[in-house]
Amino acid sequence: MKKVFVQTFGCQMNVYDTGKIHALLGKDGFESTDSMNDADVIIVNTCSIREKPELKLHSFLGDALKIKRTEDRPVTVAVAGCVAQQEGQKLLNRYRELDLVFGPDAVPRVRELVDAARSDVPRATKQVLDTEFLDLETYAFASELDPGSTGQVGAFVTIQKGCDNKCTFCIVPTTRGPEVSRSSDQILEEVKGLADTGVREITLIGQNVNSYGLKVAGERTFAQLLYAVSDVPGVERIRYTTSHPRDMGPDVIQAYRDLPKLTSHLHLPVQSGSDRVLRRMKRFYNREHYLSLVDQLRDARPDMVLSTDFILGFPGETDEDFEQTMSLLDEVAFESSFSFKYSQRPGTSALRLLKDEVAPDVAQARLVRLQQRQREISIAAHESLSGQTMDVLVEGPSRYDEGVVCGRTSTFKMINFPGTLDLVGKTVPVSVIRGFTNSLRGEWVH
Ligand code: SF4
Secondary structure, eight states, X not given: OOEEEEEEOSSHHHHHHHHHHXXXXXXXXXXXXXXXXXXXXXXXXXOOSSHHHHHHHHHHHHHHHHHHHHOSSOOEEEEEHHXXXXXXXXXXXXXXXXXXXXXXXXXXXXXXXXXXXXXXXXXXXXXXXXOOOOOHHHHOXXXXXXXXXXXXXXXXXXXXXXXXXXXXXXXXXXXXXXOEEOOHHHHHHHHHHHHHTTOOEEEEEOXXXXXXXXXXXXXXXXXXXXXXXXXXXXXXEEEEEOOOTTTOOHHHHHHHHHOTTBOSEEEOOOBOSOHHHHHHTTOOOOHHHHHHHHHHHHHHOTTOEEEEEEEESOTTOOHHHHXXXXXXXXXXXXXXXXXXXXXXXXXXXXXXXXXXXXXXXXXXXXXXXXXXHHHHHHHHHHHTTTTOEEEEEEEEEXXXXXXXXXXXXXXXXXXXXXXXXXXXXXXXXXXXEEEOSSEEEEEEOO
16 A cells, blocks of 8 residues: 655644645545655645744755655655745755645645656656646535545634735735635535534634635625534534634624634734734734724633734834733733744745844844743633633543543643543533643543
8 A cells, every 4th residue: 555644834724735635645545654764655745934844844855855765666755835835846946856846726636746746666756846826616625525534523624725915924825825715515515524424623724714705795704604614513613713803803703602612712813012013014903903802702702712923023123012012912811822033934025124124132032031921821821720610522542641531621721631532522521620831631520
């Protein structure tokens, strides 16, 4: 049996695309392997949102191509994802032994592409490139995913690809193309298929889910889609990501009042607490608007837990701007955040602001300070949960302890507690014993 190994870098869209690659190649008889050394096809699904994951690609490719060079059997090496889209032919020119480069929109064609790139002769290379963007019709490929192969408690469902915004730091509109929404009927069909196989938690994903469907006459809005997914029998929880604070409307906030299946956690990227920086980022909301959204969300769902993204050291960010970000962190009391130093990305308009570049050591010091404060807030929030009983959807065995299972609360807290595997897929009450920075420890109440 042929084996495929896929290394994934980056966001949930990439995790989802990797799942599709496995499912599609599985139809051609490929078995998934965790060992790159055993694989006949090695694929690296790349991320270009920051410089660091892009650099990881090059060290990964060094290892993968060494395997191709030294094995006495044909090994096909491919680069997928956003760096593939961004660099295209340049990657093939730089790595002459690389067999295949394909962008995110070419994932549905992965079977033909791998077929075209594979050779029967060890060390031979054909070099195949596919970085075409799909149109709306061809994007609708839900039926290509075999829901029977998921076997999971939770699953991602893509509702949209690409983005029409032009946040000045972001490369996504270049690598993923303009925003296209999938048909909601197809999304619902996929959700039903997943629920039938035992999936209990659906995470709807897109670059800017709040603008879902707005470009298509007669299509459901994002809020209407949430109500429709909530009606699917078997679905117990609904999450979604990513939201843009400018586009989060009152209808979605109302959904938090109406839909108990909609979980009490929202990732709402703010990026900065300074209006000046938000303007330079072209985010089209200000601090006041963001805080008002937080109030409305907590009014609709009092136990709402918020997480966010921060970029530190964006060009022109002053000490005062940074202090505004720090004060926003405290004011909202985000329970977790992803924070990064600004990273220059090719083709983004923030490059025009580089004359105001923040010195790397200043950006680093700001990052360290913010992350330290975030840790304090996270630990305090988790410790305050001790003694509370929460409903936990059990996902599987703990990675570290035998006889311990793990699952998530509605507020997206990972909790470990002693239990058996027959609990997987069930929602059970768990009393919190202890809070750590990133997880909780608990006890099943039964
Ligand atoms: S909304 Fe902004 S940050 Fe998000 S994908 Fe679109 S351009 Fe990038």
